Amino acid sequence: MAAEPAARGGSPRRPVSPEAPPCWAAARALLPGAREELRLEFGAPVGRSAALLLRRAADLLYGAGGARGPPPGLLRLSEAACDRAWERLNAAAWRAVDREWRRAFSFGCLFRALGLCRAGAASPEALRACDLGLLLGAPVLDGVLLRLAGVLQRHLPGPGAAPPPAPKKVRRGPPPPAVEPAAAVPRLRRPSLERFRDRFLAPGKPLVLQGLVDHWPCMSKWSVDYIRQVAGSRTVPVELGSRYTDQEWSQTLMTVEEFISRYIENENQVGYLAQHQLFDQIPELKQDIGVPDYCSLGKMDEDEITVNAWFGPAGTISPLHHDPQQNFLVQVMGQKYLRLYSPQHSEKLYPHEGHLLHNTSQVDVEEPDLARFPAFEEAPFQDCILSPSEVLFIPAKHWHYVRALETSFSISFWWA
Missing domain, CATH: 2.60.120.650 (Cupin)
Known part of the structure; x- marks a missing residue:
């Protein structure tokens, strides 16, 4: 099987297994071709242990190639990295949070969403990981979280038959004052x-x-x-x-x-x-x-x-x-x-x-x-x-x- 062309230039990608979930090929195509292009270097505020968790998660993601199922440990490592960053995001006023921690949180959310996608069909949990990164993190890889959210949403199963609506409890407030x-x-x-x-x-x-x-x-x-x-x-x-x-x-x-x-x-x-x-x-x-x-x-x-x-x-x-x-x-x-x-x-x-x-x-x-x-x-x-x-x-x-x-x-x- 020929290697896939790289996205936005860069190195060629590993082939994607035909056994992978339908959303995986589209999700994986959003990443750079080579692991080095992720640029997982962080400023001093991000501790060595958090950065190491993200680098190990990236190593597993890129080393998995077309292997069946999620790379072992990817979800565990990405969740641990998210937890470290989440603590920092909530430790001070929002404006006081260093941008490097927000970048780290975005990468953790990205790897978690990819791990969930590789493990099975697109899921609300993977989409939620993208949204958390978009809301609380900083942009990474040219807006990859926004593009990944679009891929996941397109692959989510459609809603089933809607149940009959429950009776509404309507609160009726006072009418507005007369506008003279x-x-x-x-x-x-x-x-x-x-x-x-x-x-x-x-x-x-x-x-x-x-x-x-x-x-x-x-x-x-x-x-x-x-x-x-x-x-x-x-x-x-x-x-x-x-x-x-x-x-x-x-x-x-x-x-x-x-x-x-x-x-x-x-x-x-x-x-x-x-x-x-x-x-x-x-x-x-x-x-x-x-x-x-x-x-x-x-x-x-x-x-x-x-x-x-x-x-x-x-x-x-x-x-x-x-x-x-x-x-x-x-x-x-x-x-x-x-x-x-x-x-x-x-x-x-x-x-x-x-x-x-x-x-x-x-x-x-x-x-x-x-x-x-x-x-x-x-x-x-x-x-x-x-x-x-x-x-x-x-x-x-x-x-x-x-x-x-x-x-x-x-x-x-x-x-x-």
């Missing part, structure tokens, strides 16, 4: 770039834009069932609780399928899928969106814009807060109630003291404690109900409060 015309955020249909810049961007005034994103594929394609079909097997971070200022609020990792089953279809619980990596992690969703044209008025290149996903049931709340950059909030599914306050009235909104929540108000916007926060009642505001295909421009530093009125999917673009 005098306080309503103005609406315009596709104003010119110059008009938007002069009348809203420069003076920092909110605006609901209409007709801007109607042509995006997500507007006609996306539903809860579609998201489940495209991303159900992917592991993502989920916020538990109705708002991040609640004492019981926490974060965890789960698959999109688990999130939908627990928090979308069973609305007596509250959870929110809120993360900025979703579209990089799941390209099938990214290809259905664009970037609002008006972002071209900023100084950022398109790849510098931060894109966030917000997916949750009715009743999820973003407390009154402000962000440092301009924001286009695109509503894809469901409706949301939003209230906005100008930064010139910040002293009447009672921000939390201390650095962690300095950009967040202490006031419950819809049920304010006016005995504790008497000046809040004097702060003028604008509000609106945002519907699918509408885009809300939230100027930088503008305070905003958000409540989902229905199962909702929104996308925010932070730019400057």
